[in-house]
Amino acid sequence: xxxxLGRMAEYHDGLGTAxxxxxxxxxxxxxxxxxxxxxxxxxxxEQAMTRAGGVHxxxxxxxxxxxxxxxxxxxxxxxxxxxxxxxxxxLQAKRGRAQALNNIGLIYRDNGETDKALTYLEDSLILSRExxxxxxxxxxxxxxxNIWHDKRDLDQALECHEQALTISRDIRDxxxxxxxxxxxxxxxxxKGDAEQALKYDQEALAVARSIGYRLGVxxxxxHIASIYRKKGKFDKALAYEEEALAIAREAGHSLGVAAxxxxxxxxxxxxxxxxxxxxxxxxxxxxxxxxxxxxxxRQALTGLTRCEDKLGxxxxxxxxxxxxxxxxxxxxxxxxxxxTRMRRPRPKSDGQLGLTTDEE
Numbered sequence: 376x377x378x379x380l381g382r383m384a385e386y387h388d389g390l391g392t393a394x395x396x397x398x399x400x401x402x403x404x405x406x407x408x409x410x411x412x413x414x415x416x417x418x419x420x421e422q423a424m425t426r427a428g429g430v431h432x433x434x435x436x437x438x439x440x441x442x443x444x445x446x447x448x449x450x451x452x453x454x455x456x457x458x459x460x461x462x463x464x465x466l467q468a469k470r471g472r473a474q475a476l477n478n479i480g481l482i483y484r485d486n487g488e489t490d491k492a493l494t495y496l497e498d499s500l501i502l503s504r505e506x507x508x509x510x511x512x513x514x515x516x517x518x519x520x521n522i523w524h525d526k527r528d529l530d531q532a533l534e535c536h537e538q539a540l541t542i543s544r545d546i547r548d549x550x551x552x553x554x555x556x557x558x559x560x561x562x563x564x565x566k567g568d569a570e571q572a573l574k575y576d577q578e579a580l581a582v583a584r585s586i587g588y589r590l591g592v593x594x595x596x597x598h599i600a601s602i603y604r605k606k607g608k609f610d611k612a613l614a615y616e617e618e619a620l621a622i623a624r625e626a627g628h629s630l631g632v633a634a635x636x637x638x639x640x641x642x643x644x645x646x647x648x649x650x651x652x653x654x655x656x657x658x659x660x661x662x663x664x665x666x667x668x669x670x671x672x673r674q675a676l677t678g679l680t681r682c683e684d685k686l687g688x689x690x691x692x693x694x695x696x697x698x699x700x701x702x703x704x705x706x707x708x709x710x711x712x713x714x715t716r717m718r719r720p721r722p723k724s725d726g727q728l729g730l731t732t733d734e735e
Contacts, residue, residue, distance in 0.1 A: 379521045379561055380594065380630055381481040382554050383444060384474035384499075384514045386437040386459070389430050396426040404438065411589065411626040413442040433462045433471035440478060447629025447666045453482050470511070473502035477515050484522055485630070487669025493522050513542040513551045520558060524565070525670075533562045553583040553591040557598050564602055573602050589626045593619045597635060604642065613642040633662035637675045649682040653694040656682070660708060661700075676708075676715040683712055 390401040404419030420439050427435055440455030456478045463472035480495035496519045503511035520535030536558045543551030560575030576598040583591030600615035616639045623631035640656035643649070656679045663671045683691045688709065695705045 379524060379558055381484060381518050381521055382514050383441045384477045384511055385441055386434045386471045386474040388434050388471055390434050393431055397423045397431055408442065413446045413627050417442045430466050430468045433459050433466065433468045437471065437474055445628050447662060449482050449485060449666050453479065469502050470506055470508060473499045473511055477518060481518060485668050489522050489525050509542050509546050510548055513539040513548065517555055517558060524562060529562050529566055536562065549582055549586045550588050553579050553588055557594045560598050564605065569602050569605060589622055590628055593623045593631050600638065609642045609645045613639060616642060629662055629666060630668060633659045633671060637671055640675065641678045644678050644681050649685045652678060653682050653691055654698040657695055657698050657700060676711050680712045680715050
């Protein structure tokens, strides 16, 4: 499942020097964001909006959108960013519009609309370059690189990430450095150079840990897990994913939680621990289907189908019930697994899927 989740661009313009009725709740909201208390942050920003106007509203809609996105409320986030972008036009707030367009692009990427996402990111990049906003340019380049990665144009992806890394280092943006090192590692892995990938990912993880960048730590751990998974070392991959999951849960990052859960479930399948895999895959699917994410449901459903092949439908139904799904949710998931089974090629043997005949 996807390793590069993209980087949101925040916009604060003027809020730090606004009148106290706007500035004080903004500062409380920003502190809540930095502690990953997303709903609390939204409440403070909404309080600030009752007294704000003009460019301050552009910024506050952006910040609320970032919080909603991280919590997995992508429809709400899209409305927030679209309103931020709309308000920015008559106010000539180019910087605010650029950040909003970047964030809209990330949501379209999550929904699998990569061409549409690329258009938004290219527009945001043009605006940020006009403003010589190097911090934003690096973010937009990195997110553009992720889309080229999705499109399997690895050379174009690498070029974007290397440019973003150079800028991030030049402006001493350690968050950007951690993000781009991890993205370059991911490209190297897909180019077939696992050792070079591990070098980049370990450096990314060290930087993220050193600055307390929790979502960067999650990404670094997940990337290293991917390397071990590709090497067939599923026990090692599982250990890294479990650490990543704990931090993603703590940070309230829904898509990160879903990706880690899905990958843990797939690792458990490959380790022939199908009973343990079912609730992990079910929770991942619950999040992914609720957010409308395009990447992830297919892989998680494939894993659940493999569990059903091994355990039988009745046992999987019982496990899903024990996990807490109601009968309607169970029926929906099993219908989806049936569709997945019909679409997949029939394996020649269980060995091709990394399975054996006995459940641990």
